[in-house]
Amino acid sequence: MRLKNLEHLTLFEAKELAKTILKSETLKNEFVAELLTLIYSEKVKPEELQQTDRLSLQTNPLKKNLAHKKSKDLEKSSQKRIERTQEHIQETRELLEKSKKCLERIKSPSDTED
Numbered sequence: 001m002r003l004k005n006l007e008h009l010t011l012f013e014a015k016e017l018a019k020t021i022l023k024s025e026t027l028k029n030e031f032v033a034e035l036l037t038l039i040y041s042e043k044v045k046p047e048e049l050q051q052t053d054r055l056s057l058q059t060n061p062l063k064k065n066l067a068h069k070k071s072k073d074l075e076k077s078s079q080k081r082i083e084r085t086q087e088h089i090q091e092t093r094e095l096l097e098k099s100k101k102c103l104e105r106i107k108s109p110s111d112t113e114d
Helices: 011-023 028-040 054-059 061-107
Strands: none
Touching: 011 028
16 A cells, blocks of 8 residues: 555544554554655655564663663764754854845945045
């Protein structure tokens, strides 16, 4: 089943489609990946949506620690990206301000000209 023209679905049809997807154990990841791809216009692979075995994490401290470490690493990485983005925004604002000042100097008549 290919997901197309979802914007034309009624709420009832969308619910029925969701039920079908959730009931399908073998194709669930493929459907959800395709749905996310359509919503966000960015390719999502089904293997990115593999469920984490929560029981396995609870019973295996090594896996739990690894998952926690990955989570912390992602958090740090995200924070660094946010900080870099904020720096870029500030630099862009400063450049914009400098550009405005330059334009003002160019547009205003020079005091030395008579």
